[in-house]
Amino acid sequence: MARPAGEAASLLVVRVEDPGPGGSLSQRELGVLRARPVEPTTLEDIPGFTPLELGHHYRALLSPDARTLATIVWPGSTNTGGVLHFVDPLAWTVRTTGVQINESTAWLEWSKDGTQLFWMRYIGDPSLTQYAVYSTDAATPAAREVLRLPAGFQPYETRLVGSRLAVVGAMQERGLATANASVAFVDLSSGQLSSLLPLAGLRLGQFDVSEPGLYPYRMVLPGLAWDLPRGRLIVVDAERDVLRVVDLAAATESGPLAIRARGAKGPGEAKMVSTTRKVAALSADGRWLYVSGLREDVAGYGADVRLTPIALQRIDMTDRSETSRLDGEKGLWLSSGGKRLVLFGDTVRLFDTTSLREVTRVETAATSLVADEGESVAYLAHFTYSSTSTLRALDLATGRVIATREVARHMVEVIALR
Numbered sequence: 001m002a003r004p005a006g007e008a009a010s011l012l013v014v015r016v017e018d019p020g021p022g023g024s025l026s027q028r029e030l031g032v033l034r035a036r037p038v039e040p041t042t043l044e045d046i047p048g049f050t051p052l053e054l055g056h057h058y059r060a061l062l063s064p065d066a067r068t069l070a071t072i073v074w075p076g077s078t079n080t081g082g083v084l085h086f087v088d089p090l091a092w093t094v095r096t097t098g099v100q101i102n103e104s105t106a107w108l109e110w111s112k113d114g115t116q117l118f119w120m121r122y123i124g125d126p127s128l129t130q131y132a133v134y135s136t137d138a139a140t141p142a143a144r145e146v147l148r149l150p151a152g153f154q155p156y157e158t159r160l161v162g163s164r165l166a167v168v169g170a171m172q173e174r175g176l177a178t179a180n181a182s183v184a185f186v187d188l189s190s191g192q193l194s195s196l197l198p199l200a201g202l203r204l205g206q207f208d209v210s211e212p213g214l215y216p217y218r219m220v221l222p223g224l225a226w227d228l229p230r231g232r233l234i235v236v237d238a239e240r241d242v243l244r245v246v247d248l249a250a251a252t253e254s255g256p257l258a259i260r261a262r263g264a265k266g267p268g269e270a271k272m273v274s275t276t277r278k279v280a281a282l283s284a285d286g287r288w289l290y291v292s293g294l295r296e297d298v299a300g301y302g303a304d305v306r307l308t309p310i311a312l313q314r315i316d317m318t319d320r321s322e323t324s325r326l327d328g329e330k331g332l333w334l335s336s337g338g339k340r341l342v343l344f345g346d347t348v349r350l351f352d353t354t355s356l357r358e359v360t361r362v363e364t365a366a367t368s369l370v371a372d373e374g375e376s377v378a379y380l381a382h383f384t385y386s387s388t389s390t391l392r393a394l395d396l397a398t399g400r401v402i403a404t405r406e407v408a409r410h411m412v413e414v415i416a417l418r
Contacts, residue, residue, distance in 0.1 A: 003092040004048030009037035010089075010417050011379075013045075013391065014054060016409035030077070031409060033058060040377060043393055043405040052087065052094070059105055062089075063114040066418050068138060070108070070117050072101055079104045084117075084141065089417040097141035106131060107158040114138065118146075118165075120158060129154050129172055133165065133186065147191040149184060156181075156204060157224050159233075161248045163188050166233065168224060170204040177205030181222070183233070185251050195251045199244060202237060202256075211297075223280030223291055230286050234317070238278045238293065243320065259313070260321040278310070281334035281341075282317075288353070289315040290341060292328035312343060314356060324356050333369045333378070340396045344369055348380060350399045360399025364392070370414040377402070379414040 003009070016031035033054035037046045054060075055073040062069050069087040074080075084099035103121040110117055117136050124130045131153070133146040149155065154177075155169040165186035171179040181204035183197040203220045210216065223236035233246040237256065244255030278293040293310040307330070314324040330345030334353070341351040348362040366380040378396055383389035389412040393403040405412075 001050035001052075001092050001094060002048060003050070004046070007037075007046055007048065008090055009046070009049065009092060011038055011040045012036065012052065012415040012417065013038045013043065013405075013407075014058075014411075014413040014415060015389070015407045016411055017051075030056065032056065033411075035415060041393060041402055043391055043403045049092065059108055060415055061108050061110060061117075062415075062417060063110045063138075064112060065114050068114065069415070069417065070110070072105060072108070072119075074104075084136070086138065086141070097136075099136055099141050099143045101134075101143075106155050109158070109160050111160065118160065120149075120155060123148070124151075128152070131155055135188075146188060147186060147193065149186075150193065150196075152178070153184065154205060155184075156221070157226075159226050159228065161228065161231070164194065166246075166248055168204070168233070168235070172205055175206060176217075177203065177207055177220075180204070181235075183246055183251070183253075197246065197251050197253060199235065199246075199253060199255075202235065202244070203239065219276055219296075221277040223278030223293065225280040225282040225289060227282050227286050229284075234280065234282060234289060236278050236280045236289075236291050238276075243289075243315075257320055259315055260319065279332045281332055283334065283338040283353070284336060285338070287317055288338070289317050290332060290334055291315065292332045292343065294328075294330045294345075309345060326356065331366070331369060333371070335371065335396065342369060342378060342394075344380065348394070350394070350396065362392070362394070362401060364390070366392075368413070370416055371396075379416075381412050381414060383407075383411045 012035040014033055014035045017034045019032045035052040035054055037049045055075040056077055058071055058073045060071045069089055071085045072082050074082040080102045082101040084097045086095040105119045105121050107120040115138055120131050120133050123132045128151055130151045132148045134143050135146055136143055152171045153169050154172045155167050158167045167184040170177045170181045181199045181202040185195045187194045206217055206219045209218045220238050222238045225234040231249045235244045241259045242256035244253050246253045276294055276296040281290045292312040295308040297306045309328040312326045312328045313322050316323050329343035333342045338353055341353050343349045344366040346365050348366050350359040352359055365382045367382045370379045378394045380392045380394055389407040391405045391412050392401050395402050
């Protein structure tokens with residue numbers, strides 16, 4: 001692919017574009033996804049780069065050394081025909097592999113040394129929930145099935161922990177959870193399920209519930225904070241003020257452990273029952289846990305949806321005490337150095353984590369957030385299917401929006417290449 005002399009791609013903006021004269025009827029109607037390098041502080045296209053083709057939908061992940069961007073590109077609206085590509089962001093070249101992935105991926109992760117890529121996808125009978133883990137060498141790509149998870153086990157989040165996988169999930173049948181959450185530990189060297197750790201009393205998945213006037217099903221998703229440097233996983237119950245600490249090396253857990261609430265309650269003090277989703281983030285030193293979330297109530301079988309953000313809690317993990325409570329939002333992001341916290345949804349609020357002082361508030365909606373290296377800039381994307389999309393660059397030091405770009409179709413996403 002062409003690139004201008006002396007230029008390197010460090011930030012990509014993905015948007016919907018017209019396919020051109022060679023596009024299919026479906027592509028001409030829906031458009032295709034393309035990624036173009038942009039200048040990080042102005043969000044303007046850098047001319048001279050051939051765009052990266054990402055089909056109808058895609059998944060992308062940068063390797064730990066930032067030298068390879070893995071992309072799985074599905075050309076049509078179904079999940080068949082997906083192909084794995086390896087992009088060199090410095091040379092701006094694409095290596096198309098022979099690895100085909102004919103389902104959406106539930107998880108994608110590089111090995112720590114960047115020599116292997118792992119993913120998980122749905123397999124088998126549509127009436128039976130079953131997922132398989134696959135891997136490929138980056139140097140000589142060829143898909144290899146590592147193992148199949150137990151039939152009926154629905155994965156929620158997965159992480160590589162040394163030579164093992166830790167998979168948080170729950171058993172389900174016909175789309176409804178049938179048991180409490182558990183953590184499946186997979187030995188990658190042998191391709192065997194080494195243990196299954198139950199998390200008694202923790203609900204995860206979709207449940208048949210009875211709530212007057214509301215849709216009879218509710219999705220319950222706990223908050224997860226992976227503390228890999230200390231070999232632990234913190235699981236925050238979505239329905240109660242309790243958490244659990246999973247020892248990822250020993251495959252054991254402590255809990256449920258009560259969160260010691262503040263004496264003087266703040267926002268969101270009402271009992272949180274059947275919360276749709278909790279989100280959690282942990283500071284780099286493992287001390288401060290930040291928790292927020294969102295409750296979604298659907299009236300009957302109609303389209304009327306009421307969204308209620310849940311309070312932001314800051315919890316001191318030395319004694320599990322709640323030290324602060326603020327109004328929450330739909331999304332929560334913590335900088336890698338732990339100095340900045342962003343709550344985003346209908347508005348965007350930037351906080352200094354030392355004092356939880358609000359640095360700035362942007363009165364605009366944000367769908368997703370991607371951070372650039374060095375915690376200097378965050379990119380806030382917002383898209384709807386009824387209007388244009390908007391991308392903003394937020395200076396994390398000052399809280400100023402330093403660039404705004406409108407995109408004339410229904411989606412905009414960012415891929416950071418460093």
